[in-house]
Amino acid sequence: MTNSLPAKLMVGIFDHLDEDGREIARQYEDRMKLAEVCDRLGFYGYHVAEHHCTPHGRGPSPNLFLASVAQRTQHLRLGPLVMLLNLYHPLRAFEEICMLDHLSGGRLELGMGRGSLPIEWSFFGIDEEVATSRYLEASEIVIQAMKEGAQALSYKGDHFELDKVPLMLRPHQRPQPPTWITTSRPEVARWAAENDTNLACGGPASAVRQITDAYRAHERRTAGGRKRAPFLGLVRMVVAGSTTKHAISLAAPAYQRWLRSFRFLYEINGIQTPQNLPPDFDAAVDCQLCVVGTAASVRQDLLDHVEEAGANYLLCQLAFGDLPLEASYYTATSVHSGVMA
Numbered sequence: 215m216t217n218s219l220p221a222k223l224m225v226g227i228f229d230h231l232d233e234d235g236r237e238i239a240r241q242y243e244d245r246m247k248l249a250e251v252c253d254r255l256g257f258y259g260y261h262v263a264e265h266h267c268t269p270h271g272r273g274p275s276p277n278l279f280l281a282s283v284a285q286r287t288q289h290l291r292l293g294p295l296v297m298l299l300n301l302y303h304p305l306r307a308f309e310e311i312c313m314l315d316h317l318s319g320g321r322l323e324l325g326m327g328r329g330s331l332p333i334e335w336s337f338f339g340i341d342e343e344v345a346t347s348r349y350l351e352a353s354e355i356v357i358q359a360m361k362e363g364a365q366a367l368s369y370k371g372d373h374f375e376l377d378k379v380p381l382m383l384r385p386h387q388r389p390q391p392p393t394w395i396t397t398s399r400p401e402v403a404r405w406a407a408e409n410d411t412n413l414a415c416g417g418p419a420s421a422v423r424q425i426t427d428a429y430r431a432h433e434r435r436t437a438g439g440r441k442r443a444p445f446l447g448l449v450r451m452v453v454a455g456s457t458t459k460h461a462i463s464l465a466a467p468a469y470q471r472w473l474r475s476f477r478f479l480y481e482i483n484g485i486q487t488p489q490n491l492p493p494d495f496d497a498a499v500d501c502q503l504c505v506v507g508t509a510a511s512v513r514q515d516l517l518d519h520v521e522e523a524g525a526n527y528l529l530c531q532l533a534f535g536d537l538p539l540e541a542s543y544y545t546a547t548s549v550h551s552g553v554m555a
Contacts, residue, residue, distance in 0.1 A: 226528070228449050233269035234533075234536050235536045248533060249290060253288060261293055262295065285317075295414055297327070302352065304359075308356050316385075316386045351371040355367070367379040392412060393409075394413070395412075396415070415448060416448075430524070446526050448529065450528065451498070452504075452505050454548035455508065465506040469495045502519060528553065
């Protein structure tokens with residue numbers, strides 16, 4: 215492993231907004247407070263997942279939630295990771311994207327994707343058989359609408375048809391906000407490199423390394439003219455404590471609550487959970503999903519993971535399950551002093 219760490223590692227936040235056992239309004243407010251702290255500490259971005267009809271996601275409209283976060287922060291970049299384009303008319307999606315980019319003063323990081331759980335799409339009448347083609351058409355339309363100078367939008371596909379629709383909104387950022395996808399497959403990383411799209415990846419660092427290597431191999435052929443080097447992100451749940459025992463006492467029950475929320479739709483619909491889902495906290499630590507310990511040990515583990523994965527952006531899940539807000543604050547400051555500084 216050589217030259218995988220940038221001179222200054224960028225660090226952001228990833229959040230499922232999974233149910234924490236408190237009132238929904240209280241949870242939203244706690245996340246706003248955490249975002250304010252991370253904004254002051256200099257975290258790069260706040261990325262929110264989109265889920266529906268499940269305790270795994272209390273933020274089914276990431277754009278709406280992030281519009282509120284934008285009013286409470288000044289520098290933190292914001293974006294869905296990912297916006298499930300299967301569930302939007304692409305014209306409506308484009309208009310929301312433009313609004314959020316302007317409301318945040320040009321801080322939008324636009325994640326787009328199909329989603330991973332067909333049962334969520336089915337609640338909206340989207341069949342699994344058409345999900346991929348519907349997503350691809352929707353993403354083509356959104357990207358076409360964001361092109362510099364586009365004044366009207368025409369498109370004819372299997373799912374969407376638009377005829378000279380006037381575009382009254384434009385993104386704040388020119389030519390468009392940075393785009394993101396999530397993936398666990400090297401072949402998708404090659405597509406992302408060819409399209410100057412940023413990546414976010416979970417899983418063991420050795421597996422993520424295959425993805426970042428594939429990205430960089432194709433990036434060399436397509437690089438040129440971009441304003442910012444692409445981000446190759448690594449996602450980790452992170453809990454720091456005054457001692458390792460203290461950190462585990464916080465993280466273990468919080469992970470079990472997060473896991474119950476994750477499994478909810480699988481269990482009530484009799485669907486097998488993903489084979490790579492750690493069944494308990496110890497397994498989550500062993501497979502590198504969770505990084506837990508003292509500030510010093512967390513720092514070293516995170517830097518080791520980033521180095522092995524070939525990542526240049528660390529996405530820390532600072533709040534999950536029923537972690538107390540104060541615990542998330544402590545981890546945020548530990549990551550700031552130990553990793554970002």
